[in-house]
Amino acid sequence: xxFITILLIAVxxxxxxxxxxxxxxxxxxxxxxxxxxxxxxxYLEEGIILGGSLQxxxxxxxxxxxxxxxxxxLASVASAIIMVKGLGGATDAQTVIDSAIxxxxxxxxxxxxxxxxxxxxxxxxxxxxxxxAEKGNFRGIETWQIIAILMQGVRIAIPAIxxxxxxxxxxxxxxxxxxxxxxxxMSIGGGMVAAVGYAMVINMMATKETWPFFALGxxxxxxxxxxxxxxxxxxxxxxxxxxxLKESGGSNGNTGSGDPxxxxxxxx
Amino acid sequence: MAERIQLTKKDRFSVAFRxxxxxGSWNYERMQNGGWCYSMIPAIKRLYPNKEDQIAALxxxxxxxxTHPYVSAPVVGVTLALEEDKANGAPIDxxxxxxxxxxxxxxxxxxxxxxxxxxxxxxxxxxxxxxxLSGSIMxxxxxxxxxNVIRFAFIWYTQEFGYKVGTEITKDLSGGLLGKITSxxxxxxxxxxxxxVQRWVSISFTPVVSSVEQAxxxxxxxxxxxxxxxxxxxxxxxxxxxxxxxxxxxxxxTLQANLDQLIPGLAALLLTLLxxxxxxxxxxxxxxxxxxxxxxxxxHLAGIM
Numbered sequence: 001x002x003f004i005t006i007l008l009i010a011v012x013x014x015x016x017x018x019x020x021x022x023x024x025x026x027x028x029x030x031x032x033x034x035x036x037x038x039x040x041x042x043y044l045e046e047g048i049i050l051g052g053s054l055q056x057x058x059x060x061x062x063x064x065x066x067x068x069x070x071x072x073x074l075a076s077v078a079s080a081i082i083m084v085k086g087l088g089g090a091t092d093a094q095t096v097i098d099s100a101i102x103x104x105x106x107x108x109x110x111x112x113x114x115x116x117x118x119x120x121x122x123x124x125x126x127x128x129x130x131x132x133a134e135k136g137n138f139r140g141i142e143t144w145q146i147i148a149i150l151m152q153g154v155r156i157a158i159p160a161i162x163x164x165x166x167x168x169x170x171x172x173x174x175x176x177x178x179x180x181x182x183x184x185x186m187s188i189g190g191g192m193v194a195a196v197g198y199a200m201v202i203n204m205m206a207t208k209e210t211w212p213f214f215a216l217g218x219x220x221x222x223x224x225x226x227x228x229x230x231x232x233x234x235x236x237x238x239x240x241x242x243x244x245l246k247e248s249g250g251s252n253g254n255t256g257s258g259d260p261x262x263x264x265x266x267x268x
Numbered sequence: 269m270a271e272r273i274q275l276t277k278k279d280r281f282s283v284a285f286r287x288x289x290x291x292g293s294w295n296y297e298r299m300q301n302g303g304w305c306y307s308m309i310p311a312i313k314r315l316y317p318n319k320e321d322q323i324a325a326l327x328x329x330x331x332x333x334x335t336h337p338y339v340s341a342p343v344v345g346v347t348l349a350l351e352e353d354k355a356n357g358a359p360i361d362x363x364x365x366x367x368x369x370x371x372x373x374x375x376x377x378x379x380x381x382x383x384x385x386x387x388x389x390x391x392x393x394x395x396x397x398x399x400x401l402s403g404s405i406m407x408x409x410x411x412x413x414x415x416n417v418i419r420f421a422f423i424w425y426t427q428e429f430g431y432k433v434g435t436e437i438t439k440d441l442s443g444g445l446l447g448k449i450t451s452x453x454x455x456x457x458x459x460x461x462x463x464x465v466q467r468w469v470s471i472s473f474t475p476v477v478s479s480v481e482q483a484x485x486x487x488x489x490x491x492x493x494x495x496x497x498x499x500x501x502x503x504x505x506x507x508x509x510x511x512x513x514x515x516x517x518x519x520x521x522t523l524q525a526n527l528d529q530l531i532p533g534l535a536a537l538l539l540t541l542l543x544x545x546x547x548x549x550x551x552x553x554x555x556x557x558x559x560x561x562x563x564x565x566x567x568h569l570a571g572i573m
Contacts, residue, residue: 029393
């Protein structure tokens with residue numbers, strides 16, 4: 001890898017790391033991070049495909065309250081770099097991408113550990129901010145805020161740069177040495193892993209009231225002609241209609257006797 | 269009477285811009301407090317000309333704070349309105365401001381998480397990813413642009429809304445609007461997740477459960493197909509009427525085909541429900557993910573998948 005490429009990868013990694021905590025612009029989402037790594041290293045299309053595959057797995061990963069989810073930032077950046085290293089060799093692109101997906105999972109745990117370290121290191125930082133507030137030092141608070149954000153970026157940038165210096169031959173040799181059953185098995189496992197992310201989302205939102213809508217979504221999706229946008233429209237319509245009916249039902253419920261036929265007869 | 273000190277639109281925009289970095293100094297002690305104080309600086313500079321008031325304001329905004337980073341915007345708006353009143357002499361003490369922040373952050377986080385993390389991001393992410401899987405650059409662009417347009421529009425307009433409505437907003441919030449948004453987002457989210465489970469969790473069982481020798485006429489007799497264009501035409505015509513089952517004399521049915529006749533994606537559904545149950549039993553998602561890879565490898569070796 002040329003110096004420029006490594007520099008650009010470091011910038012992407014820095015953005016992804018910062019976003020891993022900010023959760024605003026979404027540079028840490030695999031579909032964005034892997035695409036950017038692919039773009040700066042000359043493997044755009046493979047990067048997009050890896051990003052799309054990892055995104056499907058990471059859909060439900062979210063930081064809720066003080067709980068922190070597996071870290072998408074390190075998983076996407078590091079697995080994309082490993083993929084780029086592996087692509088120059090004899091192994092075909094799809095196998096390299098599948099292997100990168102499998103590698104991403106343990107990386108997301110390592111990233112989680114790193115972000116916990118950073119969030120602990122941020123405690124003294126806010127104490128420095130307290131001290132600056134005590135003196136009315138605006139610039140001090142701003143500087144420490146920026147340092148804290150950069151620290152989260154460096155958390156991903158350092159491992160990314162380190163990975164860039166692993167010789168490509170070593171990654172390729174490891175991929176070539178991997179038996180077919182292992183590669184196929186991992187890609188089968190990868191197909192199932194998305195279920196975990198969806199389960200995390202379901203557990204957050206499932207109530208007696210919402211379960212029927214899950215069942216409906218599942219069955220409607222069996223009609224393969226309906227695209228995701230179509231599913232989205234159907235979902236929005238159902239939610240609006242349901243809320244509307246619930247509201248009108250609630251206001252009628254006060255006057256009605258709970259017997260719809262009786263109400264109709266009474267109205268005559 | 270002295271002229272009222274007001275925040276300009278530029279000040280408010282500057283606060284909204286900084287508010288995007290709310291979680292930068294997220295820490296285990298007071299969580300988003302540093303980022304909150306950082307966001308408030310342009311307003312504090314405008315409202316309080318003398319040093320003591322500035323120091324008091326900065327210290328006031330270093331208190332514990334934690335909510336969803338986007339729905340925090342209306343809280344910012346209300347706080348700006350309160351600070352503006354305070355700077356103009358209204359008797360608002362530190363506790364009142366902290367009280368409003370704490371009072372709003374809980375219920376708002378309860379809306380932000382299902383609306384953004386569990387509904388909007390899975391939907392946009394899945395749309396982008398399904399395009400990206402074919403290598404199309406439109407996938408990442410669609411996701412990135414749509415997300416950021418929606419996000420910034422949301423934080424700006426809700427902050428302005430909070431600023432204009434002021435503390436009145438807490439009445440609106442308790443008036444069932446939040447409940448409605450949460451329940452609407454949950455319904456949409458659950459519907460979409462149901463669809464995603466069907467489409468994107470892939471399990472395929474390979475064992476052959478039955479092989480039947482088909483009757484003459486139910487399959488293409490390849491020995492009778494001539495090897496010219498006419499032959500190809502005849503083969504395609506037969507294929508059209510017989511379907512893929514007609515390609516071989518022996519009709520093989522895999523376990524997967526049987527399951528798909530019940531409902532396509534049944535195994536994916538069961539796997540997802542199993543994951544839900546395991547997560548409820550406090551099994552770490554990482555453990556489940558690694559276990560699924562191991563199951564995938566073992567099942568492949570055993571010839572099941």
